[in-house]
Amino acid sequence: TELVEGDSSRKIVEIICRTSWLKSESHCGRIERVLKVHNMQKTLARFEEYREMVKIKASKLPKKHPRCLADGNELLRFYGTTVTCSLGMNASSNLCISEKCSVCRIIRHGFSTKKEMKGGIGVFTTSTSGRAYESIEVYDDNPSVRKALVVCRVIAGRVHKPLDNIQEMSGQSGFDSLAGKVGLYSNIEELYLLNPRALLPCFVVICKS
Template structure:
């Protein structure tokens, strides 16, 4: 009789496990989670000069148990440092200062189309969305950038990587990752004003976990660069036409 453990044996054990656990499933119109995510996505687009983009499909990410464990372990480490008396800990002692953030990624496949639950071979297709869902975020100095709004995340991705995406002109699709983020202790960049300088920790203070850019209309942490990619857990993927 064929056993799942037998299938996991062999040189490609890690890849086979990823195929089982790191999959996505499409949320239907009747799903409460889908409605909530779509409302959050659309309401934070904040592009008054242009129509709100069209949502094509919303997918739920089924993270591997090991991925969830690493995320929770990082949260516990942040909370432990906060309980140790680190200045400015704030919410860190309660939940690690967890936030809901957006990260836009290029999509070069039909992820989730037609009820498909598999990820493409991101290594050969350069599909950033599938690569993140499969392998997590990769650290790039100064950190992994996340945004408080979907519109800012889209603009940032376009500015960095251009207009890559699945589909032709007029129906280009991109993937917006809705993520849980353990922000931990946040360092604010000093932008030259007395108020911001006072809010920013000095170089002599203890280490921080993320760095915030300037405040925006929607949030005081409109832009946030997370120093440890383990602190970011993709939970939903909004595939939309830009």
Template sequence: MASGWVKSLQCKSRAFDDVFNPNPKHLLPSSSCKKTSSKIIKDVIIETKTKKPKPKRHPINQNQQKPKPELVSTPPTLSRSARNPDPVFPVLAELPEGHPSRNVVEIIFHTSWSNKSFPGRIEMIFKVQNGPRTVARFEEYRESVKTRAGLSGGTTWEENARCVADGNEMMRFYCLGPAGGVQDARGAAWVFPGGKGAVVCTFSGSGGAHESAGAGRGRRAMLVCRVVAGRVTKQIGFGFDSVSGDNGELMVFDSRAVLPCFLIIYRL
């Protein structure tokens, strides 16, 4: 028992001397307590030294050379598709039943069908999320119509004032005809012909748009669009932007004047 206390006192006294009298001579003779700590430090140093050369250059080069062709070949295709998205097809977001926007679209569709009530039912309504390029082209056309109206003037003061204000924008219907399913409605069948001189015919009522596409029964698809009508006339002539016909028909001669907002899938 006495020997144990003596040994512990020796270790404490040496530790006290090492702090207040740091003499390298006292560091050389190591006791049993210091041997364990020095061994731990040496083990750490040896392990780090041995671990460093283990990842040699040869295995690193071999591992890097193998995946290189895979990594280089795949990113270009992904970056091109992300940087250059297809500007033709917009994104569709379905509006659930009870959604405020869906309720408004349903009311407009039903009330503008005809003198008779709508005999079918609406299955789905999608909100059309157009790309930035499509919206920019629509706004560019609106500005050109406003500029022309400010320079020349319309047939009436009221029409000219609306043209200068917002290009005489209207809400119109454009029927796509039969739709086999949601996938068909999302396809290229409802892309308007592009460029100037392309005639796009829209209608003030959903019933008239349905008749223009051949009527008939079954599943149908119809677009609710914003249309910049500009200066309207009954006959094609210089100085006008659109021509109105029978049954609420309106023809514009530039696809930029039409911007789809909602897609309605209905069945008769």
């Protein structure tokens, strides 16, 4: 896995970020750098395998969900996190090996059940960059810690909404993700992915501190 500074794709990601930032609050000009993630063949294969699993599961249900059957209900989501190394600085695209550096760890090893599960529910993603940015918690007062957004392709599968009796629900199988807050026009602002394999990081947006 390696990262390159995306020239053509940077603009697209910036537009995605900017438009959803504008919708919430004006965090404009927060983008320091956009990096494109080059996923390894193995990672891509794992993601596609997961999609197939979700599709097979969906096909066995009496109530058919067309999006699940078609592509596993793929969505583009934001994941808010932090970066502790110099990634993105001075055109650096080298991943570090620190366990504390969430961005590098996620890109190297994928999302993990233990570390990225919010409240033991699932991996918390948002439909807007603004909400993802707000969700970032910085525990370390190390000044080199920067906030970052990971733009992910996500296999949402069957979404359980609204969020009630989460603890109970996540134990049950059948659903692949849980909706938290549902925004206007019934778009799912907050979504918990129950399986970390459902996420494929595509871009890393490093924010200005």
